[in-house]
Amino acid sequence: MNKIKGIFAVLLAVMIITAFISPAFLTSYNIENLLRRSALFGILGIGVSFVIMTGGIDLSLGSLVCLVGCLTPWLIIDVGIPAPWVLSGLLLLSLGLGLLHGVLVTKLRLQPFLVTLCGLFIYRGVTRGILSDQTVGFGTSGTVLKSLGNGRIPVTDTFGLPIPLIILVLVALGAGFLLRRTLWGRHLIAIGSNETAARHCGIEVDRVKMGAYAICALLTGIAGLLIVLDTGTAQPSNFGNFYELYAIAAAVLGGCSLRGGEGTVIGVLIGATLVQVLRNAIVLIDGIPEASEFAVIGAVIMIAVITDEVMRRRSGKNKLA
Amino acid sequence: MNLRPPLLEVSSITKTFGGVTALSEVSFAIEPGEIVAIIGENGAGKSTLAKVMSGVHSPDSGFVTVAGSRCEFRNSAEAAEYGISRIPQELELCDSMTVEENLLLGREPLKSMGRLDFPECLKMTRSALEMVDLKIDPHQLVGDLGHGQRQLIAIARALHTSARMLILDEPTATLSPLETQVLLHRLIEMKKSGSAIVMITHRLAEVEEIADRVIVLRDGENVGSLEGKEIQRDAMIRCMVGRDLSPIEPEVSEFGDPRLIVRELMTQDHPEAVSLQVRSGERVAIAGLVGSGRSELLEAIFGLRPRSGHVSVDQCDLSRAGVKESVRAGLALIPEERSSQGLALQRSVSENASLPGLFREAGRFGTLDRHAGAAVAQKIVKELDVRPPRTDIPASDLSGGNQQKIVIGKWLDLNPAVVLLDEPTRGVDVGAREEIHKRIRDLSFSGKSVLFASSEMEEVLSLSHRIIVLSEGKMMGTLVSAETTEEEIMALATGGEIHE
Incomplete structure (x- = not known):
């Protein structure tokens, strides 16, 4: 819980600093965009955190976003298969x-x-x-479908709640329920915590793990769909590049241990938001060259990990004393 | 009289591992309301027997009978269905989860659709904790608990999963004296309420205190069974080693000048200054309970841990030295955890054996000959009688005892002036143990200084000239081995309080 509070404090700090430096940060346009992107990456983060909690990892997520994201417009527009078939087919895939x-x-x-x-x-x-390697896109068609990704529910004249955010809330509630309220979730965490112990308690380790990978890929597919519906076009060689790393970063910042057995949905959401706010801040703040985005994100994760380790050691020492 | 079949009976169990006989024709039975202790030296087959009874290993021949019906367990879960539960030395708990989650793991009460029934969870947790009389918040993380409480959690889980028989493998090895007393008291109460308890231990005082019956194993054979008044320390030792322990012959030892001098050493784990000397030809033991800072002291002397104070080897000042300088000055540390600290298990015996001394063979820019170290490895394998005598196989293919020989051999090859050993014979069989002890004695005869830490009293007493006793990182005193007793050491190790 302390971890989550800590990362939430970092998120607030970054937001306040950025708001002070750049007046563009708090505009409703920017906030709405930020929410949309955080929501899309939040879904990816939640997906990969299921796998990370078992002590595993999923690196294929960016490429799966690319597969789903590129095939959706291609199958609907170029091949001409009805959208419902395409969507359900790709999610099943x-x-x-x-x-x-x-x-x-x-x-x-x-x-x-x-x-x-x-x-x-x-x-x-x-x-x-x-x-x-050809770019694919929806062009001007598919407006209704596209609203799943780029749509909004107007709140004021200038600000609306992005549809992906609402989807994220549903996903997060579902994931939280699964992890904290069901047998499956408890067993998932037990496996990550001590697989031998879980096995000896009669838990079907293999089935639970398979479920985690399946949920991760399904949520990745959903995110891939929403992202392409938001952007409208996709280029196979770079669509979804490095998304697996953004997702893993979100999970780790949000308190998941790569050794497994630890993690919360709310933490992952904060982690995903922090990564997106950082990306946004780099664009908005003049002093930071946009091209150095990875360096900034890498440094922030490094600092978070080091702080966490130092705090852990300190509390460990207190326990001994 | 009692015509019911015993709760559990093992009949002529034999078990071999790769040609080595771990158990040979072992038989015994246990009734409800009985505490049976299984004792024996390292490698006598105690843990193997526990694993056979609980379904982890299946016997090569012989069988297990539960309440009169013959069982062939394929795994520990099947044994658990018959009410037999083994609690291994390495507790199988999920540290990142709560007490409640651990206690109910694998048998959580459910509502429809796989949802957890939280009120029922809490109720079950309370009743499980009550069985071991542990007052603790069910929502506390298990990783935050002490050894004793973790042990009780594991026991509570077993009992609450309707275990009628508990098999405890060295349950007190990592407990403090107080925690041990609490645990033994609980075991006696469980016995009164009809559970059968099998306890593997090497602490004979505990056996005297609570066992109704003692089964003694030696080299995999059941060499004796003691009951009631027969359960006495001397009788047990006689049975375990197969002869009366001859008093250790006092060696005529002439000690030379101090080779290792430690003055005012302080570390995070040693709040009070530790000073000691080990003379040429002398063997000094560090004794103390788990957590007393034995290993940490050796590591600090070796330069692995931050420290203050003065360390020197053969007049060479190492106060500010790191490991590299320590090694070159003639200090060697043979670590406790063979697999994690001593060997690269997947690499060949040859690569492992030559690692510490490799710097001598390196070229100017750190280049290495392809055959570097092969000669060293051959020498070690031959001198220490490593079996099989091959240097090209991965270290993981060797038995524990032979792995330990490689670890010791690779350091001795450096011809160190001072040898530090941490638990030199943990987990090795009797044969290898004697060989390692002989090797350590030879070291001191050749004028080296030996400083070793051990949790085994027999080893501390028989192998050393002097004993330094630590308690919570503080030096409690120095004893002369030939004139002291196990009780005296324990009294110091437990902080000076007088122990019955």
């Missing part, structure tokens, strides 16, 4: 790929890093191959 990751990790005992690293290469390669 995501779920299936997640299950496949889970099977490879549990039944063949492959390392999650390797399985999903292969996924990272394969899904992007397949997408680029199918589309021959």
Whole structure:
């Protein structure tokens, strides 16, 4: 809980500083945009945190965003398949790929890093191959469908709640319920905490883990859909690049331990928002070259991790004394 | 009289691992309301027996009978269904979860659709905690609890999962004297309420205190069974080692000048200054309970931990030195955790054996010959009789005892002036243990200084000339090994309070 408070304080601090330096930060346009992006990456973050809580990792998420994001406009516009079929088909595909990751990790005992690293290469390669690296997009059609990604519920003249935010709230409530209120969630955390103990308590470790990978991939698919509906176009060679790292960063900042067994949905949401606010701040603040975005995000994560470690040691020492 | 079959009976159990016999034709039975202690030296087969009874290992021959019906457990979960629960030394708890979550793991009460029934959870937790009489907040993280409480949590979980028989593997090894007393008291109460308890331990005082019956194992065989008044320290030792312990022959030792001098050493774990000397040809033991700072002291002397004070080896001042300087000045540390601190398990015996001395063979820019270290490895394998005598196989293919020989060998090859050893024979079999002890004695005969930490009293008493006793990082006193007793050491180790 302290971890979450700490990262929330960092989020507030970054927001206040940015607001002081750049008047553009607190404009309703910017806030609405920030909420939309935080929501999209929040969904990805929640997805990957399920896997991270088991002690695993999913690196394939950016490429899966690319696969779903690029195939959606292509199948609907260029191939001409009705949208409902395309959406449900691609989400099913995501779920299936997640299950496949889970099977490879549990039944063949492959390392999650390797399985999903292969996924990272394969899904992007397949997408680029199918589309021959051509940019795809909705053009002017599909306005109704696109509103799922870029739509808003007007609140004032200038400000509206982005639709993805509402989807995120539903996803977060569902994920929180699953983790804290159900058997499956408790077993998921137990597996990450001590897999041997969980196994000896009769928990079906393999099934729970497969579920985690499946949920991660499904949420990734949903996020991929929403992102392409928001942007309208997608270029296979860079759509979703590095998104897995933004998602993992969100989860880690939000208090998930890469060793597994720890993490909360609310923490991941704050982590995802922090990453997006940082990206936003870099764009808005004149002194920071936009191209150095990764350096800033990397430094912030590093500082957070070091602070956490130092605090942990200090509290450990107090316990001994 | 009692015509009911015993609660659990093991009959002529034999178990071998890769040609080595761990258990040979072991039989015994246990009734409800009984505490049976299994004792024996390291490598006698105690833990293997516990694992066979609880379904972790299946026996090569022989069988287990529960309440008269023959069982073939395929895993520990199946044994648990018959009410047999083993609590291993390494407790299987989820540290990042709460007491309640741990107690109910795998049998959480549910409402519809896989939802947890929280009020029922709390009720079950309370009743489980009551079984071990532990007053503790169910929402506290298990990782924040002390060893004793964690042990009780594991026991509460087993009992509440309707275990009729508990098998405890070294339950008191990591407990303080007070925690030990609490645990033993609980075990006696559980016995009164009809549970059967099997306890593996090497602390004979505990056995005298609570066991109704003692099964003695030696080299995998059941060499004796003691009951009631027969359960006495001397009888147990006689049975364990197969002979009366001959008093250790006083070696005629001439000590030379001090080779290791430590003055006013203080660290985070040692709040009061520690000063000691080890002379040429002398072997000094560091004794103390778990958490007394034994290993930490060795590591601080070696330069692995931040410290203040003065350390010197053969007049070479190492007060500000790190590990590299310490090694070159003639200091060697042979660590406690063989697999994590002593060996790169996946790498070959040859690579492992040559690692500390490799700097001598490196070229000017740190380049290494492809065959660097092979000769060293060959020498170690031959001198210490490592079996199998191969240097090209991964270290993980060797048994625990042989791994330890490699760890010791690779340091001795450096010809250090002062050898620090942390738990030199933990988890090795009797044969390897004797060989390692002989090797350590040889070291001192050749004029080196030996400083070792050990949790095994027999080892502390038999291997050392002097004993330094630590308690909570403070030096409680120095005893001369030939003139002291285990009781005296324990009295100092527990902070000076007089122990019955």
